[in-house]
Amino acid sequence: MTYCVGIKVNGGLVFCSDSRTNSGIDQGGLSKKLFTFHQPGACIYYLLVSGNLATTQAVVSRIESDLAMADTQSLFTMNSIRNAADYIGQLSLAEQGKAGSSSMFQASFILGGQISGQSPDLVMIYPEGNAIAATELMPFLQIGESKYGKPILDRIIKLDTNLETCALCALVSMDSTLKSNLSVGPPIDLAIYHSGALQPGEAYHLPEDSAYLREIHDSWNQKMIDSFLQLPPLSSVVN
Amino acid sequence: MTYCVGIKVNGGLVFCSDSRTNSGIDQGGLSKKLFTFHQPGACIYYLLVSGNLATTQAVVSRIESDLAMADTQSLFTMNSIRNAADYIGQLSLAEQGKAGSSSMFQASFILGGQISGQSPDLVMIYPEGNAIAATELMPFLQIGESKYGKPILDRIIKLDTNLETCALCALVSMDSTLKSNLSVGPPIDLAIYHSGALQPGEAYHLPEDSAYLREIHDSWNQKMIDSFLQLPPLSSVVN
Numbered sequence A, B: 001m002t003y004c005v006g007i008k009v010n011g012g013l014v015f016c017s018d019s020r021t022n023s024g025i026d027q028g029g030l031s032k033k034l035f036t037f038h039q040p041g042a043c044i045y046y047l048l049v050s051g052n053l054a055t056t057q058a059v060v061s062r063i064e065s066d067l068a069m070a071d072t073q074s075l076f077t078m079n080s081i082r083n084a085a086d087y088i089g090q091l092s093l094a095e096q097g098k099a100g101s102s103s104m105f106q107a108s109f110i111l112g113g114q115i116s117g118q119s120p121d122l123v124m125i126y127p128e129g130n131a132i133a134a135t136e137l138m139p140f141l142q143i144g145e146s147k148y149g150k151p152i153l154d155r156i157i158k159l160d161t162n163l164e165t166c167a168l169c170a171l172v173s174m175d176s177t178l179k180s181n182l183s184v185g186p187p188i189d190l191a192i193y194h195s196g197a198l199q200p201g202e203a204y205h206l207p208e209d210s211a212y213l214r215e216i217h218d219s220w221n222q223k224m225i226d227s228f229l230q231l232p233p234l235s236s237v238v239n
Helices: A053-068 A081-098 A150-156 A163-180 A211-229 B053-068 B081-098 B150-156 B163-180 B211-229
Strands: A003-009 A012-017 A020-022 A028-030 A034-039 A043-051 A107-115 A121-125 A131-133 A140-144 A188-194 A203-206 B003-009 B012-017 B020-022 B028-030 B034-039 B043-051 B107-115 B121-125 B131-133 B140-144 B188-194 B203-206
Touching (some): A003 A107, A003 A163, A012 A043, A034 A188, A043 A053, A043 A081, A043 A140, A081 A107, A081 A121, A081 A131, A150 A163, A150 B211, A211 B150, A211 B163, A211 B211, B034 B053, B034 B188, B043 B053, B043 B140, B043 B188, B081 B131
Antiparallel strands (some): A020 A028, A107 A121, A121 A131, B003 B140, B043 B107, B107 B121
């Protein structure tokens, strides 16, 4: 399983992923799920991947080989993030098709970034190859095991939330998911993109023994318990 | 959709359900999902229902008609909660079978209560008719849309948590689910059973305009935001 979240706010974009993969509970591993593709001054893309590992690895490999060839359609020749999403959606369908028509081989992606002269954008690419974009009313997109970590995003993320707060919220969302689903696990990758920069912003790679991850986990757990104990008691119910 | 949770701790049992039903987003309604069956001094059962409404209504109707007949196997003739779960599992399979073999007609149940001379027990009955019991390591059981509301239960519910705290935790778990899934909605039914009582404990029926529900919702939301803002900042990451 996987949990990835992408956030688009006025200040820019945030991406967060876990790193655990498994093919059944007795065959687990680790795999990077956050990729960056950058042509200095021209464009930058962040890609989060979820689903069948053979499919996602093949798609990333195809993206890289297209970038390495001249005169070929690639991420660096796209004129919008939307078109880039279509391109990745078609790569995904082609790779899934090689393995037969089973839904076992499906994959989902979150793609975000910016092309020079355009605004940043963020889209989620479905296994069927089509895509939806983040909007003002829905400023974050999730793939994988998305439910445990959604409530805190719903509460915190607004268009004017600053990027550092968005990144911290992504980590807390990840922490709730780690706590409730064994198949999602560290290292956690976290990346911030500042609107207009056209170059990578802050990036964090937090391993399992990260003191900061542990601090967030313990601190959030204690704050949840303390907050809960301050709620108005049931004995005050009048209707 | 539905969200129901049952909790078993040293002090007794807690049950909580929403009331929304739907057959597609354009055909919504309300239906009671928490039922009590009580033979004073002998036994008491609480039943939470989830899944196809035709199946769950038929099962509850069969339970009631069996109780009304003399010399018939019924909830009041069972010698354990486990056996009562088997009985309800068989009723469920029989009703599902009437409608064909489609998984559309599946239903799940949480059954808890106490039979005189025995300890309280709590079980979840799968659509296939088999059941699992709550244990010391897993003191709560959920049916329906269970993921949004699981993190707070994981944090708060221990065997020695008192019943009022468990009930409040069930409400907060319900609130997170209401916030993230439109197909789960009030009125909220909440019931507490005190171990050994063999009679119903406190019961609350909280309608959509309940001042208490609103207070829990607003208070919890504000506490989440306040707690979040007190977390150690990302700028303190050293690994």
